[in-house]
Amino acid sequence: MVYRIEMAGAGERFEAQADESLLQAATSAGVAIPHDCQLGGCGTCRVKVVSGTYEYDEFPFGISQEEADAGFVLACQARARSDMVIVAAQAGDDVSAPVQVEARVVDVSALGPDVRRLSIALPEQSDLKFKPGQYVNVLLGDGERRSFSMACAAGLPVLDFHIKRVSDGRFTDHLLSSLKAGDRLDVELPLGSFRFHAEDYRPLVMVATGTGLAPIKAILESLMDDPDCPPVWLYWGARSEADLYLHDEIPHWGERLYEFQYVPVLSRPGSGWTGRRGYVQHAVCEDFADLSEYSVYLCGSPAMIDDARRQFLAKGASIDHLYADSFTFQHDADALANLGT
Numbered sequence: 001m002v003y004r005i006e007m008a009g010a011g012e013r014f015e016a017q018a019d020e021s022l023l024q025a026a027t028s029a030g031v032a033i034p035h036d037c038q039l040g041g042c043g044t045c046r047v048k049v050v051s052g053t054y055e056y057d058e059f060p061f062g063i064s065q066e067e068a069d070a071g072f073v074l075a076c077q078a079r080a081r082s083d084m085v086i087v088a089a090q091a092g093d094d095v096s097a098p099v100q101v102e103a104r105v106v107d108v109s110a111l112g113p114d115v116r117r118l119s120i121a122l123p124e125q126s127d128l129k130f131k132p133g134q135y136v137n138v139l140l141g142d143g144e145r146r147s148f149s150m151a152c153a154a155g156l157p158v159l160d161f162h163i164k165r166v167s168d169g170r171f172t173d174h175l176l177s178s179l180k181a182g183d184r185l186d187v188e189l190p191l192g193s194f195r196f197h198a199e200d201y202r203p204l205v206m207v208a209t210g211t212g213l214a215p216i217k218a219i220l221e222s223l224m225d226d227p228d229c230p231p232v233w234l235y236w237g238a239r240s241e242a243d244l245y246l247h248d249e250i251p252h253w254g255e256r257l258y259e260f261q262y263v264p265v266l267s268r269p270g271s272g273w274t275g276r277r278g279y280v281q282h283a284v285c286e287d288f289a290d291l292s293e294y295s296v297y298l299c300g301s302p303a304m305i306d307d308a309r310r311q312f313l314a315k316g317a318s319i320d321h322l323y324a325d326s327f328t329f330q331h332d333a334d335a336l337a338n339l340g341t
């Protein structure tokens, strides 16, 4: 059985066999749908279904039931069961298609006990266009890759990353410790659809855990000195004081943003902590009776994002104005792939 798939707004059409995913069918037809893990984990290939029906072999973990109910589907896992009309997040002219490049390490330095800043320079001839909020895959040479979000506004010659050490992690614990200035690092970029949505015209509630701050920082840097910058509430969750690796710097962002509120929240603070305690998403719920007028950006641990999504939707947040960048790790994806075999 062959179905006709139309990309609304893009003027593109392709055919999909019943046994192939929407993404496979689009790719074979030369139609671009932004994607990355292809295992239903990262959510990059999320599209909205305008009409038509589809099926999953297994409901993917990179999308929530609420998003599915609102008509969103992961193109890498969904198979058409009728002709369909879908809307994909177009990369647009302002974002380059992903490429693999040989970058050079500029610096690796400690930001906190468990977080390092990695700075890399792209080759001079690469004229890549990307959006703050997007990420990079570090290629480990044997087909494995690790994803890290850019922590700086687009257009800079050197890219910064905030990398949390995962105990015994191949890249963050072992390889990163041995990297020094001048070393080669192969990367693929730009990736992902997490970015600022200026078209929302809404105040922003941004919620990060740990190094989930990185893409939020990139987005906020791009809004600095912008007369159209909306009011911003930044909630940053961590375990203890030592994990708030930019705590002293963040209040200064407010000098160049319009109406900026910074709320750090610690789940296991020391006795001297006078700030907010508990889980960061609960602090947001305590502070906002109604989230229906806000755009919400969630970034960091998958557990926080799942819980925040559920609780914020119950508080009126709109699924169409809720954006998430879940820091899943490769083993999640591998485990998922194995579940299906």
Ligand SMILES: Cc1cc2nc3c(=O)[nH]c(=O)nc-3n(C[C@H](O)[C@H](O)[C@H](O)COP(=O)(O)OP(=O)(O)OC[C@H]3O[C@@H](n4cnc5c(N)ncnc54)[C@H](O)[C@@H]3O)c2cc1C
Pocket: 042, 135, 146, 147, 148, 149, 150, 161, 162, 163, 164, 165, 166, 167, 168, 169, 170, 171, 172, 173, 192, 211, 212, 214, 215, 325, 326, 327, 328, 329, 330, 331, 332
């Ligand atoms: C789109 C995207 C953007 C990301 N951006 C960032 C970023 O900016 N900064 C950042 O620090 N991380 C980020 N991550 C998470 C990062 O990619 C993973 O933590 C990475 O897999 C760690 O690689 P590793 O080789 O050190 O550990 P691995 O060798 O992959 O894993 C070692 C062990 O640790 C577990 N593990 C791996 N990562 C984590 C984790 N995060 N939490 C708990 N257990 C884990 C694994 O299951 C495994 O058992 C991002 C992930 C995604 C999908």
